[in-house]
Each structure stands twice: as C-alpha cells, then as structure tokens.
C-alpha cells in the first residue's frame with residue numbers, strides 16, 4: 001500500500017457490510033480512502049442502498065454470502081488487500097442458539113483468517129467488542145479503564161464468549177505467513193455500546209416511550225456508567241486502522257484498541273435521553289422505579305418464559321438477566337492508545353454525533 005497520487009488500486013473487503021456498523025464503514029471508506037479501487041461488501045443479506053453506491057468512482061461489489069461457508073469467504077477475500085471483518089451475530093437476547101452464535105462469530109472468523117492465509121491477503125481488521133473484557137459474570141465495575149487495566153474477563157453468555165474466542169484467533173494469527181510468504185498483520189477493535197444512525201435498539205426505546213405516553217421509566221441508577229461510542233467514529237477508526245496497518249505493522253500487529261470518542265460518561269438510560277429527550281420523551285424518576293431484586297425477578301421470568309415458549313414461538317424481550325447485568329454494571333473506557341499508535345482523533349464531535357443521532361431517531365419512525 002504505497003503512498004502515492006497514482007491511480008487508486010486497493011481492494012478492500014468489508015464483511016457484514018450491510019449491518020448497522022458495516023454500512024457506516026462502507027460509506028466512510030468511500031469518503032475517506034482515496035486509494036480505493038474496489039470495495040467488496042459481503043453480507044448474508046444485501047441491502048438496497050448498495051445500488052446507489054455503484055455510480056461512484058470506486059467499484060462497489062456486493063457479495064451475498066455466509067461467513068460460515070469457507071469457500072464463499074475464500075472467493076470473496078481472494079485478491080483483496082485488506083479485510084475488515086465486522087460480520088457477526090449480535091445476540092444477547094436469546095434469539096439464536098449458542099451453537100449458531102459460535103458458528104458465525106468463531107467459525108466465521110476462523111474462515112476469514114484461513115482465507116487471508118490461503119489467498120495472500122495480508123491485512124485483517126477485526127471488529128471485536130468491549131464485552132470481550134466485560135462486564136464479567138461477577139458484575140465487577142470497570143471504571144474508565146484502558147487496554148492494560150487488569151480485569152477478570154469471565155463470561156458465561158455465548159455472545160461475549162464467542163467474541164472473546166474470535167478475538168483470540170485473530171490476534172494469534174498475527175505473523176502467520178500468507179500465500180507468497182509475507183506475514184499476516186491483524187488487529188482488533190473493541191467498541192463499547194455503539195449508537196448513531198441505524199441503531200435499532202434506540203429506535204425501539206423511542207417507540208416504547210411513545211406507546212407509554214412519551215415517557216420512559218428509570219430502571220438503572222444514574223450512577224452506573226455505561227460506555228458508548230458514536231458509530232461514525234467507530235467506522236473512522238476502522239478506516240484508519242486499515243490504512244495504517246501496513247506502515248505501522250510492527251507497532252499495531254496483534255494489538256487491541258478500545259473504540260472511544262468524546263461521548264459523555266452516563267448511565268445507559270441517561271445517555272439515551274440525550275437523543276430521546278429532544279425527540280419529546282422524558283425519563284421518569286431520579287431513582288429506579290422498581291427495586292433491583294424485582295427487576296432481576298422480571299428478567300428471570302422473561303428467561304423462563306423464553307425457555308418454556310421456545311417450542312412454540314420466539315420470545316426474546318430486551319430485558320433478561322444478562323442484559324440487566326450489562327446495563328447495571330459500570331463499564332467505561334478512558335484511553336488514548338489509538339491516538340498514540342495510529343493518530344486517531346474522533347472525526348465527529350459529541351455535538352455532531354448527538355445531532356446526527358437525534359435527526360435519525362426523529363426521521364426513523366416516519
């Protein structure tokens with residue numbers, strides 16, 4: 001990837017390119033990577049917005065495929081300079097079986113690594129998650145920690161377990177010789193809770209608030225901090241990492257980076273109100289309406305109902321013991337590792353991120 005004003009020649013592949021984050025990565029690459037010749041967008045379900053991108057100067061190639069199918073992945077990776085692997089099964093609600101989560105997140109990632117090795121692709125960026133670290137099963141707080149902060153990463157839930165295992169595979173693959181004999185360079189980005197345009201859970205809370213008479217009821221103490229990061233900044237960080245992996249291979253290969261920006265430290269609900277408030281909702285109560293034990297009882301009942309109803313229908317509400325534990329455990333990051341290693345600065349200010357998200361929430365129900 002030589003720096004030059006030559007004709008664009010790079011080929012990038014984004015797996016999961018039609019997802020919430022993936023779409024932002026795809027659009028950010030088209031805006032911010034002038035050396036791009038072809039952008040391959042690989043996803044299980046291709047979105048119609050891809051069509052409008054085909055008229056630009058970069059060749060956008062949609063590829064409908066499944067990361068669990070090694071041959072499909074190898075065909076998509078072949079000839080790519082960089083792979084940004086964001087495809088994943090994001091399920092903390094019990095919609096998919098643990099086996100399916102494992103297959104997509106772990107086996108799918110292994111397939112991407114093997115495809116890079118077989119076809120000679122040298123640069124792999126993996127979208128990991130804060131949940132690789134925590135909150136852990138003990139509910140211990142992680143208060144504004146960084147990549148080196150000691151923390152017991154103990155998980156029982158299939159989603160964080162699968163992300164942790166996949167991240168390990170990616171990091172261990174750093175340095176493996178790819179076809180042609182050069183070393184593979186990998187790194188992993190760990191976003192906290194991503195928000196922004198396209199964030200379906202934010203939209204669900206908005207719709208629920210409208211149904212409840214433009215109110216939401218506080219469930220989590222305001223003192224519990226939950227890390228959040230704007231999707232545009234997460235996408236920007238992916239683009240920068242992809243760009244800098246070659247010139248800074250020594251420093252960045254095998255590294256993990258939390259994704260961060262200037263979003264304020266707040267509880268999950270207070271943070272959502274930054275957007276839902278201007279959309280006309282209010283959060284009722286300065287303290288949780290229900291005591292924690294009652295909330296946990298409801299969450300456990302939901303889990304029991306899910307299990308009982310499984311043969312008949314899929315019951316997967318937002319509240320279950322795991323989501324309650326995440327929302328109710330402080331987990332925030334404070335780091336400048338990405339700035340030190342590859343010069344990352346957020347592309348979007350907090351004010352900008354907030355405005356863009358508010359406009360999206362307002363428009364998303366019309």
Ligand SMILES: NC(=O)c1ccc[n+]([C@@H]2O[C@H](COP(=O)([O-])OP(=O)(O)OC[C@H]3O[C@@H](n4cnc5c(N)ncnc54)[C@H](O)[C@@H]3O)[C@@H](O)[C@H]2O)c1
Nearest residue numbers: 016018019020021043044066067086087088129191193194
């Ligand atoms: N949303 C968050 O808050 C958050 C936070 C940290 C990390 N992440 C990670 O970011 C990545 C993207 O998450 P998202 O929130 O955009 O989720 P998403 O569900 O919106 O996007 C995931 C995309 O992957 C695709 N996909 C799923 N299974 C696939 C398969 N078998 N083959 C090919 N494509 C497949 C989906 O179709 C979807 O387009 C995931 O790896 C997730 O673990 C998300």
Ligand SMILES: CC(C)CCC[C@@H](C)[C@H]1CC[C@H]2[C@@H]3[C@H](O)C=C4C[C@@H](O)CC[C@]4(C)[C@H]3CC[C@]12C
Nearest residue numbers: 090092129131192193219268318323324326327
């Ligand atoms: C008021 C609460 C009890 C309602 C439950 C909220 C719950 C659905 C939210 C809270 C925290 C959210 C997770 C968090 O932002 C971080 C991630 C990491 C990422 O890798 C996948 C998404 C996930 C798990 C968010 C899912 C929704 C959660 C649990």
